[in-house]
Amino acid sequence: MNFRKILALITIILLGIFILQAFLIIPEKGEIALNNFGKADIENRTAQLYIDKSVNSTNEQVIYKESKDKESGSANIVTSIVANYRALDTLGEVTVLFLAATGLSAILYNKKHAKSNFILKEDSFILKNGIKILFPLLILAGSYIIIYGHLSPGGSFQGGAVIATAFLLKLLSSKEYELDENILKIIEVTAGVSFVSIGLYGLYAEGSFLTNFLETGTIANLFSGGIVPIIYITIGLKVAVELTNIINDLMKA
Amino acid sequence: MTLLYSLLILLMLISGIAALIFDKLVNSIISAGMVSLIAAFLFYFLRAPDVAMAEAAIGTGLSTAIFIITLYKTEGRGN
Numbered sequence: 001m002n003f004r005k006i007l008a009l010i011t012i013i014l015l016g017i018f019i020l021q022a023f024l025i026i027p028e029k030g031e032i033a034l035n036n037f038g039k040a041d042i043e044n045r046t047a048q049l050y051i052d053k054s055v056n057s058t059n060e061q062v063i064y065k066e067s068k069d070k071e072s073g074s075a076n077i078v079t080s081i082v083a084n085y086r087a088l089d090t091l092g093e094v095t096v097l098f099l100a101a102t103g104l105s106a107i108l109y110n111k112k113h114a115k116s117n118f119i120l121k122e123d124s125f126i127l128k129n130g131i132k133i134l135f136p137l138l139i140l141a142g143s144y145i146i147i148y149g150h151l152s153p154g155g156s157f158q159g160g161a162v163i164a165t166a167f168l169l170k171l172l173s174s175k176e177y178e179l180d181e182n183i184l185k186i187i188e189v190t191a192g193v194s195f196v197s198i199g200l201y202g203l204y205a206e207g208s209f210l211t212n213f214l215e216t217g218t219i220a221n222l223f224s225g226g227i228v229p230i231i232y233i234t235i236g237l238k239v240a241v242e243l244t245n246i247i248n249d250l251m252k253a
Numbered sequence: 254m255t256l257l258y259s260l261l262i263l264l265m266l267i268s269g270i271a272a273l274i275f276d277k278l279v280n281s282i283i284s285a286g287m288v289s290l291i292a293a294f295l296f297y298f299l300r301a302p303d304v305a306m307a308e309a310a311i312g313t314g315l316s317t318a319i320f321i322i323t324l325y326k327t328e329g330r331g332n
Contacts, residue, residue: 078303145306153302161310168318243315250322 050081053219065220073216074150074225082155083228083235087210090231091195094238098192101242108253123174131173138166146236150225156232160239167244171251179248184241191237198227198234258295265291278324286317 049055053062053070062070072080082090146159170177202211210231217224265288272284289312296305 076303154306155303158303158306158310161307161315165310165314165318168315247315247319247322250319250326253326 050085051077053080055085062219065218067219069216070219071216072212072225072228073219074228075220076150076152076155078153079150079155079228079232080225083150083231084210084212084225087199087231090235091199091210094192094195094235097239097242098188101246104246105249108249128173131169135166135170138169139163142166142236142240146233147229148222149232149236150228151220151222156236157239160236161243163236163240164243164247168247171247179244181245181248184245184248187237188241188245191234191241195231195234195238198231202227254298258298261291261295261298265295278328279321282317282320282324285320286313289313289316 046055051062052060053067053072054060055071060067064075072084074080074084142159142162144159145154145162146156149155149159167179171179199210202213203209205211205213210227212226212228214226216226223229268284268287268291272281272288275281275284289308293305293309293313296302296308
């Protein structure tokens with residue numbers, strides 16, 4: 001054991017003690033305690049405000065298919081946080097994914113652009129024809145998850161991953177199948193630019209970036225939630241294209 | 254329900270340890286994908302369907318595929 005290993009061990013033990021001492025803190029009256037899990041007063045916490053869909057106004061109960069013109073009109077609470085209250089974080093996430101895809105492309109760029117013999121020497125009949133049936137169904141499922149992201153569980157990241165899986169299967173099934181990279185590029189750029197321009201229009205119209213500037217409508221209708229479904233569709237396209245591009249690069253490398 | 258959760262968590266632990274023990278890397282990758290799959294089931298039963306979908310699509314589907322493609326590209330037949 002050399003000196004550096006001992007130093008690392010001591011640092012880790014100190015950090016561990018520092019983290020674990022949080023459980024020993026005895027809270028003052030009115031403070032939220034870490035060690036009383038499940039007993040905190042959630043009425044006054046931010047999570048409850050998100051569930052009531054009213055951060056700025058009075059708390060009313062949200063009724064499915066009846067409540068109108070709430071702050072965030074999406075029925076799915078996760079979506080109302082991801083694409084509305086914390087949409088800036090989502091922009092950051094999409095940027096991280098974009099940078100990862102770009103880095104991978106830069107490392108794995110292959111001039112020949114030929115899919116080298118991968119796993120199968122010739123096209124398998126069952127794989128090829130099975131995927132012919134599965135491919136449109138997977139695209140449909142992915143699009144449904146993205147478009148209904150503000151109503152039902154799921155959203156742009158999940159739907160985008162499903163669409164990318166469909167293209168992965170298509171690429172596996174046949175050696176002749178090639179993706180047109182220019183179309184991928186155009187979709188990616190358009191989606192990214194429209195996401196940011198929706199945010200900038202919010203800045204222009206309402207005074208802050210990515211604000212909801214459309215009518216939020218009745219909760220749980222397809223056309224509700226203002227800009228949330230539009231943002232989700234742009235992110236969904238962006239994620240799908242980026243993940244497809246990552247797989248395409250890996251296959252060609 | 255607690256019994257089901259315990260069983261799923263036990264399976265998850267077993268496949269996680271199996272991923273470390275296996276000699277062939279392909280087996281390890283499949284085993285690691287299995288951890289993600291059981292985690293997705295657990296998320297679904299614990300009423301977090303959003304996370305379950307993400308885990309099933311990304312953890313089980315895409316990342317396993319990416320690992321396998323990388324393995325075959327780097328080591329020939331993945332021994």
